[in-house]
Amino acid sequence: MRQQARIVDVAALAGVSAGTASKALNNTGQLSPATRERVRRAAEQLGFTPDTRGRALSSGRTYTVALLTTDSSGRFSIPIMRGVEDVLSAGELATILCDTRDDPLREQHYLRSLVARRVDGIVVTGRRTEPRGPIDVPLPVVYALAASTDPDDASVIVDDAGGAASVVTHLRGLGRERIAHVTGPANHRSATERAHAVIEAAGSAFLGEPLYGEWSERWGRQSVDQLLRSAPDAITCGSDQLARGVCDRLRELGKSVPVDIAVTGYDNWSVMAEASRPPLTTVDLQLEELGRRTATLLLDAIAGDPHHGVLELPTHLIPRESTLGMS
Template sequence: MNRPGVRMVDVAALAGVSAGTASKALSNTGQLSQETRDRVRRAAATLGFTPDARGRALSSGRTYTVALLTTDSSGRFSIPIMRGVEDVLSAGELATVLCDTRDDPLREQTYLRSLVARGVDGIVVTGRRTEPRARIDVPLPVVYALAASTDPADASVIVDDAAGAAATITHLLRLGRTRIAHITGPAHHRSAAERAQAVATTAGTALCGEPLYGDWSERWGRQATDLVLRQHPDAISCGSDQIARGVCDRLRELGHSVPEDIAVTGYDNWPVMALASRPPLTSVDLRLEDLGRRAATLLLEAIAGKPHHGVLELPTQLITRESTLGT
């Protein structure tokens, strides 16, 4: 709450700027330097001043609310993306509303009608899969995160899965591994197919056997381990951390040491799996919070009348741990 009697002009005076500049700094609008915005925000905090959100909305015709529309009920991907979105939007005092469609087209349409009726400023669309999805037809700025829109004119931010998978193989080759097997998820999933192709291309003759496709599960990792061991690998690249954890468990049961006998890599850098694995997994971090921040920045630009068109592909990061490096 504002302290009694504290006005925008008081904030401006303390910050050494005009009232108009102070207003722009607190609403994250205008062409101002970051130093000026920070100085105004410090002055507002010192005086206990907060903008009147209702008055600002009425005067601007905006609600200062953005929706994150997702199919990811578990939050595995949408929660990190949402944290990145909020990092950007909170600076402009925009609220973020999470809408879980549960992969139900009717539920999605209900949400969209409600969001349009409520006058949200824009929508970030995301989910748990990377397959391109049909564009959303609403009279609002929309940015797609993780899965691109099928319309190339839309703004989409995705992860460079191929480069991430290639990085794991380059890492294994540099460690002197010469027989690399690959275990991954369903063949019809874009992420599994892209990662497997990048593994095969990067490994070349070091790839032993064909990639094995199955489920994104520890159970499949355990089952597939028995199959790939027939190829006598000295490394196993996995399409997800769940699979890799199952592989490590099965190798340990069979008396194989990781990474001394067989190195193992995961993918996703999901702490629940990667850090709890025995040993902890070398894995590819999707940098989902960075993806959320970039999507939110594009959405703010679109709201300001400067929409982006096309797909932005963001880099991943290889995180090395004991499953390839040992202790």
């Protein structure tokens, strides 16, 4: 059997000391990017696998991080986790996904288990943007998507208001002057925040009041007949599901999107936005970047340099045929 490569073998192939090779692979020390890359290539060539058990014993760490979520469907937590792992995998940390299913007892069970396992830190996220109470654990914690109610905690959230305003700016730039809005439940922070931002950005171009309902294609379809009473030339929606339903109903009524009425979504959920007829102009929450920034803050906290307060990240408008038409 082929003998397993050792750190000294990697160092010899890369032309550096064993200490330098270790620092390069652990992403520590003051090394040049070229040196780190040379060591990494040598490790790949030799099939070197770090002794994480030995490293954990010597450092007092487990090199594991937990992602605690209430998002059972994974719609928001999976992209965030991908971003988290982009950062953590470079330091060879493993991620444990824990789905609480919005059950406080299940959450407490997971927290006890994670503390017992001595994970290095925890990312707390979910499917809603309402600020949530902090968790009480003796570990570094960073909150993603929904901020902690404790201002001393580190939280990374999305600028929902800015995203909604960018939709209106886009529509006004296309000459749309009569803008209506349909969104989700009035008790959801994301629905009200996006609606208020659309109203403020549209000013006199906004028609009537926003229509609140459920996050579904069905509600999108149902809302159209009421929205058409004010003769809009654009309908902004609080989610891509709503927008897809709006487009379906407009097509049933013989209305052309976007010639007669432009339609916009929100979230850039590819299952909805790209499959809609026509594909939706929408707002990308950039959840993977949110995950990367969250993981960076968590690594800093694990290293003894915790951040405090809320970091708000920008969204990105993605124009498609539902406002631009066919090129």
